[in-house]
Amino acid sequence: MAKIIIPTPLRHLIHDHSEIIIECNELSDIINTLKKDYPQFCNQIFSENYKLKPFIRIYLNSELICISNELKLKSDDEIIIVCALAGG
């Protein structure tokens, strides 16, 4: 089970939830659940082949990570989805 924190601009696609809990062992389980339950949200964060869209970043327990389907998750993991801004 992992807690997914949803970024404010995308909450309307997920019934205004700020976070959701998903039963999972690896990242692909989360992607499959999101695809099934929240297809519009999925379209906003993934492009083809479930590659993250350019401005989307994922933190796993406060650490920036690269998406890999095989990534194993622990029961108390927290995933934060961030809609990044252009800056610098």
Added chain:
Amino acid sequence: MNNAIIVFTGTSIDLKSGKKILGDLALFFPPIKRGDISEITRKYGQPGVIVIIDGFYYNNLSVSLTEIREAIKLGWKFYGASSMGALRAVEANIIGMKGFGKVYRWLKLFNVCDDDEVAQVVNPQTCQPLSLSMIEIRYIVRHLRLNKLITRQLSTVILNKMKALYFPERTEPNLIRLLKENSFLSSEFININCKKIIQLNNIKNMDAVMLLEKIKKKYLYECETL
């Protein structure tokens, strides 16, 4: 000096490190966007100093030359470095904005006024960078070439490939992947050393620290002419 010193930053140098250098001498604001300068000039009647290090692009309108010109006419002094600050300093140099640091000198030397060289994606909450800018990549690749870790030819290939990417995709993992695919260096060496090399060659951060140190010397100790 009693007039306000305003610093727009957060990405090239984090707030904590910036405050460590300037303490109470300056007021820190998040990266600059259009409209911020007029708000500052309205709020602080007496002209002071505006230091631009970072800014926002694309999702927000970026700070314009017109805004800088209007504030300079009112008596405000402008300094820029690192990122958006260096870029605007190149453009506004002729009207009195001063630029500092390697990024500024590089942009000026090659007459680059292209946002794409300094743009990166940032975390909207913390302003922490989430990708590398092209200018940082150039500096890292130069370091690898000068230390004979990659050839001149390979450095050109890597720079061209990174430049061809959309700027949010210019990430550390993508740079490391390109190095692994193309260089004679072992994956082990790259894994161990590249992150370190990338961190040590953070040119935007070096320039930001240098400018804030200069501001401190000038306005706190009044011992250096900027």
